[in-house]
Amino acid sequence: MKKNLMVLFSILMIASLTLTACDALKVSSGSQLAVGIVLPTKNEPRWVQDETRFKEALTAAGYEVEILFSQGDSAKEKANVESLIAKGVKVIILTPHDGAAAGAAAEAAHAAGVKVISYDRLIRDTDAVDFYVTFDSISVGTAQAQYLVDNATGTGNPLYLYAGASSDNNAFLFFEGAWNVLQPKIADGTFVIKNSSEASALQNKAVLTRDEQAAIIGQISTNWDFDTAKNLAQANLTAASAADKGNVFILAPNDGSARAVADAFAADEEITSYFVTGQDVEKASIQYIIDGKQSMTVFKDVRTLVDDAISTSIAYLIGGTPESTHTYNNGRIEVPANPTTVITVDRNNIQSVLIDSGYYLATDFTGLK
Numbered sequence: 001m002k003k004n005l006m007v008l009f010s011i012l013m014i015a016s017l018t019l020t021a022c023d024a025l026k027v028s029s030g031s032q033l034a035v036g037i038v039l040p041t042k043n044e045p046r047w048v049q050d051e052t053r054f055k056e057a058l059t060a061a062g063y064e065v066e067i068l069f070s071q072g073d074s075a076k077e078k079a080n081v082e083s084l085i086a087k088g089v090k091v092i093i094l095t096p097h098d099g100a101a102a103g104a105a106a107e108a109a110h111a112a113g114v115k116v117i118s119y120d121r122l123i124r125d126t127d128a129v130d131f132y133v134t135f136d137s138i139s140v141g142t143a144q145a146q147y148l149v150d151n152a153t154g155t156g157n158p159l160y161l162y163a164g165a166s167s168d169n170n171a172f173l174f175f176e177g178a179w180n181v182l183q184p185k186i187a188d189g190t191f192v193i194k195n196s197s198e199a200s201a202l203q204n205k206a207v208l209t210r211d212e213q214a215a216i217i218g219q220i221s222t223n224w225d226f227d228t229a230k231n232l233a234q235a236n237l238t239a240a241s242a243a244d245k246g247n248v249f250i251l252a253p254n255d256g257s258a259r260a261v262a263d264a265f266a267a268d269e270e271i272t273s274y275f276v277t278g279q280d281v282e283k284a285s286i287q288y289i290i291d292g293k294q295s296m297t298v299f300k301d302v303r304t305l306v307d308d309a310i311s312t313s314i315a316y317l318i319g320g321t322p323e324s325t326h327t328y329n330n331g332r333i334e335v336p337a338n339p340t341t342v343i344t345v346d347r348n349n350i351q352s353v354l355i356d357s358g359y360y361l362a363t364d365f366t367g368l369k
């Protein structure tokens with residue numbers, strides 16, 4: 001919280017406001033928060049990480065925080081937003097389950113004078129979004145693809161592509177970042193795509209339109225779901241010949257998908273070795289990396305995102321404007337943002353990046369050297 005408290009302090013100084021941060025965060029009196037948080041599902045470890053880090057940050061500062069989960073249901077998400085509006089919050093931090101479907105909830109919040117912060121995932125096709133608190137998601141895909149490139153030698157390496165849910169704008173950003181790095185290496189023969197006819201048909205095109213990305217993602221989506229990922233990988237392996245196997249390279253969009261896909265590839269006798277990417281530093285994936293079953297993950301420090309969401313909320317609560325360095329087009333408007341950088345993690349830097357920084361305890365894992 002230190003960085004944000006300093007940011008907050010500067011905001012307060014510049015504005016010469018007598019309002020304190022504590023006052024700003026409260027609904028009226030007591031410790032009830034003027035900010036409501038809606039996360040997409042408890043079923044994916046990523047959002048449980050965010051819940052934990054929000055609670056840590058806010059309860060440490062003395063606030064009761066109510067975090068609502070939409071459980072992968074846009075109707076429930078809208079009901080969550082409406083219940084927060086009814087409670088009198090002034091800012092809603094929302095991670096949409098489905099980026100476009102969340103537009104109606106954001107518009108309901110705006111109609112009630114509530115500021116809307118899109119958290120991690122972009123709410124699409126509406127002007128009712130005030131700010132986007134996010135990691136640099138294109139660079140997540142870049143880091144994943146670069147890892148595959150750095151570990152490939154020669155030509156003709158089998159490449160299997162997987163992506164997240166089409167309803168999640170991030171799936172497009174991750175794929176775009178990965179394509180930027182992989183496409184030249186497909187064009188020069190380093191990799192050969194084995195599981196997407198749409199991607200193969202576009203392999204000489206450096207920059208894809210959203211429709212082209214959607215056509216590819218439609219074929220390779222895990223829908224952010226473990227079983228979908230596993231079934232798709234198994235179907236791809238069944239369709240592939242022995243020559244398409246051997247030592248393979250797998251772009252997997254996140255840790256849940258990575259473990260599911262990795263299990264399917266590991267079970268195929270014609271796969272001699274594989275590299276597989278991920279993201280989120282889920283504990284189960286850190287253990288997979290230690291055990292040599294997943295190659296890498298991308299560390300998106302949720303503590304930073306939570307701090308950014310809180311300082312952005314405070315800026316609105318005291319009538320200010322949060323600082324932005326970028327904008328993201330949500331299909332309707334350019335949404336201001338200040339994206340946070342990410343870090344590639346593999347077995348060589350688990351200790352320095354995750355343990356030494358206090359993100360995880362060494363005792364969370366076995367076999368860590």
Ligand code: BGC
Pocket residue numbers: 044046120121164168170171224254255279280
């Ligand atoms: C997030 C990822 C997460 C995925 C599935 C994406 O929008 O950025 O961190 O793994 O959703 O929940």
